[in-house]
Amino acid sequence: MATEVILPRLGQGMESGTIVRWLKAEGESVQKGEPLFELDTDKVTQEVEAEAAGVLLKIAVSEGEVPVGQTVAFIGAEGEDVPEVAAAAPEEEAAPSPPQTAEATVEVQEEAAVASGNGRIKASPLARRIARERGIELARIRGTGPDGRIVAEDVERAEAGGPSAPAAAPVRLPTGEVERLPLSNVRKTIARRLTEAWRIPVFQLQASADMTRVNALVARLRERDPDVRITVTDVLTKVCAQALMRHREVNAEFTEDAILLHPSANVGLAVAAPQGLVVPVVRSAERLSLTEIAGVRADLVGRGRENKLRAEDLQGGTFTISNLGMYAVESFTAVLNPPQAAIVAVGATEDRVVPIDGETAVRPMVTLTCTFDHRAVDGAPAAAFLQTLKESLEDPGLAL
Amino acid sequence: MPELTYREAVRDALSTAMRQDDDVFIMGEDIAEMGGSMGVTAGMLDEFGKERVRNTPISEMALAGAAIGAAMQGMRPVAEIMYEDFLTLAAEQVVNQAAKLRYMSGGQLTVPVVFRTQGGAGWSPGAQHAQQLEAWFVHIPGLKVVFASTPEDVRGLLWSAIYDDNPVVFFEHRTLYPIKGNVPQEIEPIPIGRARVHREGEDVTVIATGRLVHESLKAAEEAEADGISVEVVDPRTLQPLDEETIVSSVKKTNRAVVAHEAVTRMGFGAEVAAVLQYQAFDWLDAPIERVGAKFSPLPFAPVMENFVVPHADEVLAAIKRTVGKA
DSSP states (O other), X not given: OOEEEEOOOOSTTOOEEEEEEESSOTTOEEOTTSEEEEEEOSSOXXXXXXXXXXXXXXXXXXXXXXXXXXXXXXXXXXXXOOOOOXXXXXXXXXXXXXXXXXXXXXXXXXHHHHHHHTTOOXXXXXXXXXXXXXXXXXXXXXXXXXXXXXXXXHHHHHHTTOOOOOSOOOOOOOOXXXXXXXXXXXXXXXXXXXXXXXXXXXXXXXXEEEOHHHHHHHHHHHHHOTTTOOOXXXXXXXXXXXXXXXXXTTSEEEOSSOEEEOSSOOEEEOEEETTEEEOOEETTGXXXXXXXXXXXXXXXXXXXXXXXXXXHXXXXXXXXXXXXXXGTOOOOOOOOOTTBSEEEEEOOOEEEEEEETTEEEEEEEEEEEEEEETTTOOHHHHHHHHHHHHHHHHSGGGGO | OOEEEHHHHHHHHHHHHHHHXXXXXXXXXXXXXXXXXXXXXXXXXXXXXXXXXXXXOSOHHHHHHHHHHHHHTTOEEEEEESSGGGHHHHHIIIIIIITTXXXXXXXXXXXXXXXXXXXXXXXXXXXXXXXXXXXXXXXXXXXXXXXXXXXXXXXXXXXXXXXXXXXXXXXXXXXXXXXXXXXXXXXXXXXXXXXXXXXXXXXXXXXXXXXXXXHHHHHHHHHHHTTOOEEEEEOSEEETTOHHHHHHHHHHHSOEEEEEEEESTTOHHHHHHHHHHHHSGGGOSSOOEEEEEOSSOOOSSHHHHHHHSOOHHHHHHHHHHHTTOO
8 A cells, every 4th residue: 555755844843844846756656765756845845755665656735834734745666556635725727737846847838839830829817808898709709910810800700700810911921931731622623623524625705895884783782772882793693693504604513424404503712711722603693693692692692701611611612713803904814713714803993095986095894814624615605705705894784 | 307317317206205304315336536447426415415315335134134124213215226136135134124124014014225226228237237136136025126218207206205115126227327307397207006107009019128218219209110109018017917908008009018138038928928818919000019138148249239139120020920910
């Protein structure tokens, strides 16, 4: 049976002593008479020797004040069971583990830092309190403070239901070392699918469209119904859906033994979410009104930015719109989104000088670049599709 | 309201107290004919005579001890320590005697003494004549510590220090002596232990002492141009500290900067930061920023001195860090 190590009375009148540090660690073997721990009394600090030989099985009180006679440790044979200690000194709970060398301290700090990188959410105390009081989950808020810390403003914004913080990333000075960003599942999927897409023989067609009427339409609809916030993307979605239904050979999918023509235009929208590119789908867009499209789009994009899309939101697309117009990109080429047969890349709408009726005019122009899977679509029908798209944008009434 | 310099405000408090009260007298090195190395006591010898304006030998320990003895006998001496650097020589008397005697005598003795002293950089006095050592004395139970930054404050607080029944270490800043400010016609005592809000703001509170109060006010104006609203609070009394005013200000602004000329490490601002993190933890939206001198003896060369001690620029940078605009 294990021998209890009792706090000894070292002098007359001694009621208690303070354990300063243990000179043996749990699991270490101890000889009888070997110094076991340092004890501080109101008179002296002295080493207390072991009364028994064996293995130091358990340190019950690692540090702090203990009354004389209390069990502070157990010595016994290796692997022997240790009885529960009845009453531990209150100091024990708070007491740090035994001898803390400078090295040990550094290790602990490093661990904490690593932990904060993995899963610990950085938020200011104020932000935490507001989130706690209003029942807001910090995990779904993106911080705009230094090093991405969530500050009070971010919580207020999240509660107001506004879009999460603008993409303005906090300025972080490079450390001078290569940063390693482990691949997330989203990133892995993006890489796999784009690599597949790259093996498909594709061609691109490009056309520019005069957006005067689309802009006027959007302005008019916003004026009529400010709550809905129709955007140019919504008009593009509608116009693409109608063009796809008129040119069903583009709303297609190439398979080993057949080309599938889809009955409905499910238009995917490429969204830059915090975790990477996602493409939620507006289903049967040809049947939806602009207002309905705007509602679906706002919901999908909002949830995409909050990383809350469901699998079904991302499935079944037959065509994709990738719009970088907000970044002052004039035109660009998008990589196909298999198994879809086509994707349109939309640049910025910008004022350009264009000839109209033999005169020069300044018009808001957009350049559309379509990428097609040549296995499914030939050049002429593809060009016809793009022409319909251009004409519908220049005269949105034609899309009706 | 009359306008006085900070130097005249100190002199006015001393002279007024000496006129109305025979128990009050001043002592120190070269304070009589010379009027003190900073000219604070100039002219007082003529008015009050050498019994009450007493030159002492060049021994800070002896003059501090003599002042403590006189205080225990019922006088209200104001002892001038020429430079606060020399408080190190008087430390035994100030720390082990003045601070302890009331306590150790079970209240039978009181020590109503004021140790007036001055320091601070900005005029190339070198490493031994411009330190800011207030933190040493804030650490001693039994002492009150005052650091006034304006003519009005220095006059009202010195008055309260003279009439406090406990030992007070009273810090003045060398570069503030010539600054001018309006003061009330009659001396209005300013209670020890009460902070002053110099400027109200919404976004961040700067808690500053001494010269840094003025630097912080400058920084606050510049910050305002950037749309940052800054509150500037001067505790004025470092011990006892007006925690209520400071904490409630930070609960309002959610951000704090502490600023003083003394070195940052273990400075008075560290204590303020500790008070704030504990009492206003759930109100803080950014880490508390600290502004102080770099951890170096003060260099003699003006450019280097300027580099070591903080100015409005450093306070402004700290303000911007707290609001994430750095």
